[in-house]
Amino acid sequence: IMEPPEVARVYMGSFWDEPLEAHELSGLFEREKDDLYSQIQHLPRNATVNKINDLSRRARLVKSHALLLEQLRNSMPSVWGQAQQWEELLKKLPAQYLEVSRRHGVPLGDFPDSEIMRQKLAMSDYTKLPRIDKVKVDKLNVLLSSDIPSLLRLVPQEEAMAAYG
Template sequence: MNANASSPPSCTTMVPTAPCATTRSASCEGSTPALGGSVEARDPDAAVLLSALQTVYMDKLRPLEEKWYFSQFHHDAMTVADLQSKPQVLLLGQYSTGKAVMAGSEDRIIKGTALCLIDELPFTGLSRFGAAFLNHFEASICDAEILEHITFVDTPGVLVSGKQGDQRGYSFAHAVKWFADRSDMILLVFDVHKLDISEEFRQLIGALGAHAEKLRIVLNKAQEVDADRLIKVFGALMWGVGRAFKHKSEVPKVYVGSFWDGPKRHPDRRVLFQNETFAEDEALLRREMMQLPRNVGLRKINEMTKRAKLAKVHACILDHLRSQMPWYGAEAAQQRLMEQLPEVFTAVKRKYGFPDGDMPDIERYSVYHAKLN
């Protein structure tokens, strides 16, 4: 996935124990905010659209979110850097699947603690994960032309052990969700030599169901196995991923190939005819990535529309709950309302005409019932 370098860029990527981002700036020796890059410099037309979108959010939507504590239940308040940031690609997978090779190597490193203090970059919200996370999070300055328009976020490999949270010192699942909410494409990377999907990875994949339109599957190192083995591996992959996406009618598109710039291995010369198929998949994935900057304005409008719908539904739910609270005996009434949340959601849907697809996860309100006072 590495592109040939033509001028110094900046990149953000994740390290073995925490997420890392990869992006490009005007100069490797330039100021740190150059990591984010200027939208106007990248695309003047998109800059006008994003500026108008920023005005709408700051003047209309953000006050609604603050009034109804939207960030405590769903997403953090958006910053100017979030709205102006370049497209982001998130890579997820278990260890040694080739994610780091796809993201690229670094020329210079900027530590996570510094990144979270710079308002011009879209990483200030990561401070919530604490020092254990920030000590491992870093931005890598890389010499790759593609990074002028796209930021790659490389995650540490998902562990097979169920004690991952204790080993890392922060919630890996919550960190992944934070990045997934802000990513334009999410790549689930698998290795043909080890398709074992741990229970934790399966849960992580299932939790990304809300971002189904962003998900793509990469079966990497495909040219290192013979044709018969590849067919079996592909079938096992579809079965394993299908279990993780049991609530979806179909799994995301699968790209098959060897996604790195090194020489290809062919243990079975009979599969040489498949090289064209691999090359087509690799080129198709690259092409889809390169479309991200061109469609950044439309995607941000779509994301803002979904966010506005969720904020409206959220406000109506909390307003309904508040209207049911008595002047006295609030604690008992609150407990009763929490036990009747399904009925509350049904009443809100009927009153305001919300479709089922716009209703949020009911469990989220059960978990945060203490914040409904």
């Protein structure tokens, strides 16, 4: 499931050698220039933090997918009426999100858009839903609760080391 791209910041300024003709904009242009220089100065740190945040977002998405598929799998009858039950589960997918969220403490914001997920699940073979690998989910939990916070704590140290270079 693809997330929409982040909207890029646009900076305003005057980039010619002549003096400004619109003096009322000089304050705005100066502030914009300062913001741009500040952003450029912090690019290495921001890139690292963005990569860690992206890792966290992807791990939460994987976890929500795995737990949702396990919930759907466990809600299916073992013998009769599987096709009808699958259709019913897909119709009530937001209720399944709520159940997974309640049962496992997964924030609703970690789940993909329910309509897109419904469309993708409708094209999949519900008889081949794999069992959840609890060891891998436990590793995801360690990543989210311990490893990622540890990485984020290292960012200021790396920044300080780079400054003393």
